[in-house]
Structure formats: C-alpha cells, structure tokens
Amino acid sequence: MSSTFVGMPTLPSQRGHGNLHAEEPFPQAATRELGNSQLRANLRHATHTIRDKRLNVVGELPDWEDLRQAGSDTKDAVMADLPAKLDEFEKNFTARGGVVHWARDAEEANRIVTDLVRATGSEEIVKVKSMATQEIGLNEHLEEQGIAAFETDLAELIVQLGHDKPSHILVPAIHKNRTEVRDIFLNEMPEVDPDLTDNPAELAMAARAHLRQKFLSAKVAISGANFALADTGTLGVVESEGNGRMCLTLPETLITVMGIEKVLPSAQDLEVFMQLLPRSSTGERMNPYTSLWTGVTEGDGPQNVHIVLLDNGRTNALADKYGRTALNCIRCSACMNVCPVYERTGGHAYGSTYPGPIGAILSPLMTGIEAEDNGSLPYASSLCGACYDACPVKINIPDILVHLRGEDVKAQHAASRVPTEMDLLMKGAEIALSSGKVLNLMEKALPLGRLAAGRDKKIKKLPGKLAGAWTSSRDIPAPPAQSFRDWWKKEGRS
Amino acid sequence: MRIALFATCIVDAMYPSTARATVRILERLGHEVVFPAGQACCGQMHTNSGYFDAARKVAANHITAFESVEYDVAVAPSGSCVASVKHQHPMLAERAGDTDLAERATAVGAKTYELTQLLVDVLGVTDAAEQLGSYFPHTITYHPSCHGMRLLRLGDRQLDLLKTVGGIDVVELPEADACCGFGGTFSMKNAQVSTAMLEDKAENIRSTGAGLCAGGDASCLLHIGGGLSRAGSAAGTLHLAEILASTLEEPAEVPSTTTGATR
Numbered sequence: 001m002s003s004t005f006v007g008m009p010t011l012p013s014q015r016g017h018g019n020l021h022a023e024e025p026f027p028q029a030a031t032r033e034l035g036n037s038q039l040r041a042n043l044r045h046a047t048h049t050i051r052d053k054r055l056n057v058v059g060e061l062p063d064w065e066d067l068r069q070a071g072s073d074t075k076d077a078v079m080a081d082l083p084a085k086l087d088e089f090e091k092n093f094t095a096r097g098g099v100v101h102w103a104r105d106a107e108e109a110n111r112i113v114t115d116l117v118r119a120t121g122s123e124e125i126v127k128v129k130s131m132a133t134q135e136i137g138l139n140e141h142l143e144e145q146g147i148a149a150f151e152t153d154l155a156e157l158i159v160q161l162g163h164d165k166p167s168h169i170l171v172p173a174i175h176k177n178r179t180e181v182r183d184i185f186l187n188e189m190p191e192v193d194p195d196l197t198d199n200p201a202e203l204a205m206a207a208r209a210h211l212r213q214k215f216l217s218a219k220v221a222i223s224g225a226n227f228a229l230a231d232t233g234t235l236g237v238v239e240s241e242g243n244g245r246m247c248l249t250l251p252e253t254l255i256t257v258m259g260i261e262k263v264l265p266s267a268q269d270l271e272v273f274m275q276l277l278p279r280s281s282t283g284e285r286m287n288p289y290t291s292l293w294t295g296v297t298e299g300d301g302p303q304n305v306h307i308v309l310l311d312n313g314r315t316n317a318l319a320d321k322y323g324r325t326a327l328n329c330i331r332c333s334a335c336m337n338v339c340p341v342y343e344r345t346g347g348h349a350y351g352s353t354y355p356g357p358i359g360a361i362l363s364p365l366m367t368g369i370e371a372e373d374n375g376s377l378p379y380a381s382s383l384c385g386a387c388y389d390a391c392p393v394k395i396n397i398p399d400i401l402v403h404l405r406g407e408d409v410k411a412q413h414a415a416s417r418v419p420t421e422m423d424l425l426m427k428g429a430e431i432a433l434s435s436g437k438v439l440n441l442m443e444k445a446l447p448l449g450r451l452a453a454g455r456d457k458k459i460k461k462l463p464g465k466l467a468g469a470w471t472s473s474r475d476i477p478a479p480p481a482q483s484f485r486d487w488w489k490k491e492g493r494s
Numbered sequence: 495m496r497i498a499l500f501a502t503c504i505v506d507a508m509y510p511s512t513a514r515a516t517v518r519i520l521e522r523l524g525h526e527v528v529f530p531a532g533q534a535c536c537g538q539m540h541t542n543s544g545y546f547d548a549a550r551k552v553a554a555n556h557i558t559a560f561e562s563v564e565y566d567v568a569v570a571p572s573g574s575c576v577a578s579v580k581h582q583h584p585m586l587a588e589r590a591g592d593t594d595l596a597e598r599a600t601a602v603g604a605k606t607y608e609l610t611q612l613l614v615d616v617l618g619v620t621d622a623a624e625q626l627g628s629y630f631p632h633t634i635t636y637h638p639s640c641h642g643m644r645l646l647r648l649g650d651r652q653l654d655l656l657k658t659v660g661g662i663d664v665v666e667l668p669e670a671d672a673c674c675g676f677g678g679t680f681s682m683k684n685a686q687v688s689t690a691m692l693e694d695k696a697e698n699i700r701s702t703g704a705g706l707c708a709g710g711d712a713s714c715l716l717h718i719g720g721g722l723s724r725a726g727s728a729a730g731t732l733h734l735a736e737i738l739a740s741t742l743e744e745p746a747e748v749p750s751t752t753t754g755a756t757r
Contacts, residue, residue, distance in 0.1 A: 026684070027683060027684050027685075027686070027687075030684060030686065030687050031686045031687075034686055034687065034690055040690075340672055340673045340675070340691050341684070341687055341691075344687055344690045344691065345687060378544075379679075379680065379683045379684060380684060380687075381677070381680065382640070382673050382675055382676065382677025382680045382681075382688065382691070383542060383640070383677055383678075383680070384640040384644070384673035384677070385640055385641070385643075385644035385645060386640075386644070386671075386673070388644070389644055399585075402541060402542055402544070404544075405542070405543060405544030406544040406545075406546045406589075407544070408544055409543070409544035409545055409546075410544075422543070422679070422683075426539075426540060426543060426545045426548055427548070429535075429539060429540065429548075430540065430545070430548035430551060430552060432534070433503060433534045433535035433537065433540075433552045433555075434534065434551045434552050434554075434555045435532070435534060435555060436530075436531050436532040436533050436534050436555075436559060437532075438534070439503065439506070439507075439534040439535070442507075443506070443507050446507065458723055460724075466679075466682040466683070467682065469681075469682045469683075469685035470681055470682050470685065470720075472685055472689070473685070473689040473692065473693075473721065473724055474681075474689075474692070474717065474720030474721050474723075474724055475719075475720045475723040475724045476716070476720055477508070477716070477719065477720075477723070479507065479508055480507075480508065480509075480510050480511075482510065483506050483507050483510055484501050484505065484506045484507075484510035484513040484514065485501070485506055485529070485531070487510055487514065488529050493529065
C-alpha cells in the first residue's frame with residue numbers, strides 16, 4: 001500500500017462506484033441539454049445571480065486571498081496526514097458515545113446504513129442534504145429494501161418529488177423555475193391546495209407543511225456533514241433552511257454518511273472555512289444555520305449516533321499525485337457558477353453527482369479514467385481558468401483537467417492499437433511543429449488554402465469529423481500568401 | 495535591447511501581419527528584433543489535449559531554438575502561448591523526470607513576455623499615441639483572452655494601451671471576461687458547447703456597435719472572427735499589435751467588412 005492507507009483493511013485502493021459516472025460521453029449529453037432553451041435561460045439567470053452576489057461578499061474581505069491560502073494549506077496538511085486525522089476523529093467520536101463504521105465503497109456504505117435503519121424497526125427516514133448519499137445512491141437502495149427516504153432540503157425535495165436528479169451541488173433544482181416547481185407540488189403532494197400559485201412564499205409554505213409532518217414522525221435521520229473535527233469528534237452541517245436542524249435533533253437515531261476527506265484538525269479551522277464556504281456558495285456572509293454535534297447527550301437529541309466514513313474512490317484520488325488536491329473541495333459550487341460550459345449544459349450532462357468543473361476532475365479521479373464514459377469529462381472545459389480563480393481552497397482545476405486528459409490518452413493508447421482521428425491529427429501536428437524547418441516547408445502550401453477558400457476568402461467546410469466540427473459554425477479565413485517566416489527571410493533579416 | 499520574437503505558429507502561418515506589426519512596434523522604440531529560425535510552436539495544443547510526449551518534443555524544440563540565439567528578452571503577441579512557455583514547458587519536463595529540460599524551460603520561460611507585458615512593464619510604454627505614434631481612427635471593442643487575464647495576470651495592460659491610441663474609440667464589451675469558447679481542441683471535441691459560447695460572445699460584440707473586436711490572442715480572434723463571419727456579421731477581429739503599430743502614414747489594414755464602421 002502507498003502512503004494513502006487510511007486505517008482500513010489492507011486491500012488495494014478501491015475504485016469508486018455508484019453515481020459517479022457519466023452516463024454517456026459528455027459531448028453527446030451536452031448537445032442534448034443545449035437544445036433545452038428553458039434550461040439554459042434558468043441556468044443563466046441563476047448562475048449569474050449567485051456569481052454577482054459572491055463577487056460582492058468576497059470583495060468585502062480585504063484578506064480573501066489569505067483566507068483562500070489558509071484553507072488550501074489546511075486541506076493539504078490534512079490530506080498529507082489523513083490516516084492519523086481519521087484515527088484521531090474515530091477515537092474522539094467513539095469516546096463521546098458515537099459509533100464509527102468504515103465503508104470501502106458505495107455498496108458497503110449502503111449495506112451498513114440499511115442494517116442500521118433495520119435495527120431501529122423504522123421504515124421511514126428523513127434526510128438532510130447529503131452529497132455522499134447521492135453519490136452512493138442510498139435513496140434508491142433503501143427504497144429497494146422497503147425503506148422510504150424523505151429529502152427535507154427544499155431543493156432536494158423538489159428534485160425528489162419531480163423524479164429528477166440534482167443538477168447542481170448547492171442548488172440541486174437550479175434547472176427548474178418556480179412554475180415548474182408549482183406543477184411538481186400539485187402533482188406529488190396529496191395534501192396541497194389545488195389553487196397553489198407559483199409565488200415563492202406560497203411554495204415555501206406548502207413545502208413546510210409537507211415536511212413538518214415528516215419531522216415529527218421520523219425516528220431515524222440520515223445526514224451528510226460539511227466537516228468533522230478530529231480533536232473533538234464533532235460533526236457539522238451548514239444549511240439555509242433549518243430543516244437540517246430538525247433532522248439532526250428530533251429523531252432518536254442519527255446516521256451521518258461522510259466522505260473521509262471532510263476531516264479538519266480542530267474547531268479553530270472553522271474560523272477559516274466558515275468564512276470561505278458561505279461566501280463562495282450562496283454569496284452570503286454567513287449561512288443561516290450551522291449545526292455542530294458531538295456524540296450523545298443523555299436525554300437530549302438523538303440517542304444513537306453513527307457515522308459511516310466513506311472511501312468510495314477517495315483513496316484512489318489521494319494516490320494521484322497530480323490530482324489529489326481535488327479532495328480539498330468543500331462543495332461550495334463556486335466553480336460551476338462561473339463555468340461557461342456548466343452555464344450552458346447544466347449538471348445532468350456530467351452524469352455524476354458531482355457536476356461542473358470539480359465534477360469533471362473528481363469523478364474520474366474517484367472511478368479511474370477508464371470507467372465507462374468518464375474519460376470524456378476532463379475535456380468538458382475550454383480551460384478558461386474561471387473555476388480556479390473562484391475556488392475558495394485554490395484547487396487548480398485547469399491543471400488537473402489537463403493531467404487527466406493525459407491519463408485518458410494513456411489509457412486509450414493502452415487499450416487500442418488503432419489510432420483515432422485525434423491521434424492522427426496530433427501526430428501530424430507534432431511532426432509539423434517540432435521543427436522550424438518542417439513548419440517552413442508546410443507553410444509553402446499556404447497558397448493551396450487560398451485556393452480552397454475561393455472568391456469570398458473563407459474556408460467554410462473542412463473534411464474529417466474533428467475539423468468538420470470546427471467549420472460547422474465557424475469560417476476560417478483564407479491563409480496569407482506568405483508566412484511571416486518567409487517574409488522575414490526574403491527581407492534578408494536574421 | 496535585443497528582443498527575440500516568438501511569432502507563434504498561428505500568427506506565423508495565418509496572421510503574418512500581426513508578427514510584422516510586433517516587429518514594427520519594437521523597432522520604432524529603438525530595439526533590435528531577432529527571429530530564432532528553429533522555432534515552430536509552444537506545444538499548447540498537444541499539452542491541452544493530453545498528448546504529453548508529443549508536447550514535450552514540440553516544447554523541447556522551442557527551448558532549443560530560443561537557447562541558440564543571444565537576446566535579452568523574448569516576446570510573443572499571444573498570452574496563451576506565453577503562458578504555455580512559462581507554465582506548461584517546465585511541467586512537461588518534470589512529468590517526464592527530465593530535470594535538465596525543466597531547468598532550461600524555466601530559464602527560457604523567465605525571459606519570455608506577452609507583448610503588452612513587455613511594452614508596459616519592461617519598456618515603459620503607457621501612451622501609445624505619444625510613444626509609438628499609434629493612430630487608428632475606428633470604433634473597437636476589446637476581448638481579454640482567458641490565459642492573458644487569468645494565467646499571466648495582464649490586468650488592464652492591453653485595454654489601457656489600446657485606449658491611448660490616437661483617434662480610437664474603445665467601447666466596453668459586455669461580459670468581456672467570458673471565454674469565447676475556443677479552448678483549442680475543445681472547439682472540436684465539444685463543438686456544440688463551444689458554439690454556444692461563441693454565439694454569446696458574438697452577440698455581445700454585435701451589441702456594442704463596434705465594427706471590430708480587438709484582442710491579444712490570434713487563436714481566440716480566429717475563433718471569434720470565424721463565428722462572426724459565419725453569422726454574416728459586419729464586425730471583424732484584429733490583433734491589438736496591428737492597432738498599436740498603425741500610424742497615420744502607415745495605417746493598419748482593416749478587415750473589409752468593417753469599413754462601414756470607420757469614423
């Protein structure tokens with residue numbers, strides 16, 4: 001085992017499973033989503049609104065860059081010492097009455113949670129938004145086992161009732177407008193007033209009435225966690241609606257499913273992360289509800305407290321020297337709100353629970369680049385760099401995208417001996433561009449391009465799938481009669 | 495100063511007038527320009543497409559070409575190619591475990607500047623009309639390319655210089671900092687997403703009423719210009735080097751579609 005061993009049985013690092021896969025190649029999925037003009041309008045409006053809010057509140061902090069650096073440094077330090085940090089967390093969580101479970105992958109995590117719920121005798125659970133349970137497909141698994149899971153985060157509820165999937169990690173229903181939400185409520189909430197309008201306050205009240213009933217009857221809650229503090233064994237959830245707090249305090253049993261990368265050394269680190277996270281995610285100075293809980297307190301709150309520490313490919317990502325900083329992600333979603341690709345395709349095009357720029361690196365790092373269609377994800381970016389600038393923990397997403405493209409090319413070449421069109425294009429370009437002499441010779445053919453361009457001096461159609469894709473929407477100007485290098489030589493310069 | 499010109503492959507083959515304009519600007523300031531003949535390309539396309547072995551060969555050629563000539567600084571009229579030389583070349587060498595090449599790459603990268611970076615930071619040019627005699631009596635808008643803006647941190651150097659050109663009218667481009675959607679092979683591999691980004695950029699350019707969109711990266715301008723042309727737009731693109739090099743006596747050649755926008 002490498003230095004990434006995290007205290008679990010000595011098995012090779014595991015590839016992640018579950019909802020971490022592109023369901024089809026990104027270009028194909030993206031093209032379909034691009035055709036949905038309502039989606040594009042919703043996304044554009046929502047991402048631009050959050051983007052502007054974020055810029056305002058980030059601009060208020062004179063030490064924003066120092067905060068980013070501190071966040072990045074803390075995460076780097078945790079990742080370099082993850083086994084020890086997790087051991088410390090386990091010790092302290094257990095000492096305060098909690099029970100720790102380790103899950104290698106999605107299947108194991110689902111089984112652990114199901115057994116824990118079964119042991120309570122309950123067939124209904126409430127949930128507070130958890131990316132980790134989306135990742136492992138817990139709701140679907142529980143349903144198969146006869147256990148009904150109710151999402152309580154408003155946006156998650158909309159997605160669940162709409163038989164849909166989240167398309168954003170912070171605003172899972174970002175792709176729906178309020179009229180669409182009203183229609184979902186009318187169809188799926190039996191008790192709802194049939195005259196419900198699309199007024200946001202009315203919609204919120206309808207959801208509130210629907211959820212209150214679940215909170216008061218549920219014996220078991222399942223949560224995610226934004227962080228785990230190693231030195232006290234404390235867990236924390238950050239949210240906007242207070243529904244999370246209801247889940248965390250009312251039921252008798254509380255089961256948290258959390259990725260192993262979420263651990264922080266101590267409460268002092270919250271000073272940095274509680275500034276970075278709300279400002280980056282919702283563009284607020286502080287989120288409305290922050291809940292921290294440490295083990296069991298007799299007579300107050302859940303009396304059975306569990307945590308499932310999930311690997312599911314995280315050690316796989318950690319073992320990647322060039323990609324491991326993707327695990328520093330605090331799930332704020334700032335990268336997707338500034339991404340020009342996400343803005344146009346939405347989250348579903350990425351297939352995985354983790355969409356946008358971070359998803360384009362995180363998913364293949366967790367599953368391995370060879371997994372199904374995940375090899376197409378690192379190409380879902382123009383490398384404009386907006387995500388890196390926005391990331392509160394300074395994950396260099398463009399560099400990791402490029403690294404993973406290299407991994408994909410390596411994997412492709414290992415799998416097939418037949419060169420692709422891209423291979424041929426790259427080989428040709430390599431020959432032409434590795435020497436000034438060869439390039440000079442190639443440039444002698446420029447007048448041919450002028451011929452192809454014809455009278456209007458534009459090349460409108462190139463052969464081949466790749467070059468043809470370029471000219472599907474863009475002209476190429478007629479090349480010049482003479483290259484610069486030729487002109488320079490003829491001028492007798494050196 | 496002895497300045498080595500890195501023309502970049504796109505400018506060399508497709509936009510030689512941009513390279514000639516770069517030479518004119520530097521010579522007008524009294525500097526000597528040399529052209530390392532062995533140069534071809536920075537290898538950015540190969541790197542960004544994941545073909546690291548090929549990219550390393552292309553990068554090695556660039557490094558060798560620029561080592562074989564005596565010069566004080568190197569300059570390229572392209573932010574993304576400069577970013578590639580500075581950031582990607584050492585990375586490619588390090589990945590291959592070639593520490594010698596990594597050191598050589600870092601040395602070449604340290605002496606390489608984007609055109610406006612050189613003009614403003616090294617040569618002290620802050621007023622193009624005054625110091626370069628620049629004159630360009632047209633309405634333009636300006637697109638800052640991603641690599642210049644985010645990797646090289648050029649800030650307002652390009653825009654500020656353009657604003658000081660004699661006779662020019664610079665109008666602000668809405669959502670200027672949004673990527674045009676080129677992204678090298680991204681525009682082929684994800685052609686539809688790239689097109690959607692390009693359409694928005696073209697629409698923003700159209701909304702300014704300017705007949706020309708200026709920028710500092712020939713590849714982005716090729717992409718934007720290609721989209722404008724296909725859409726039948728009256729607007730075109732022009733590299734800022736040609737605008738800075740334009741004078742009353744020797745005016746820049748403006749794309750024919752834009753003559754209507756001449757002031």
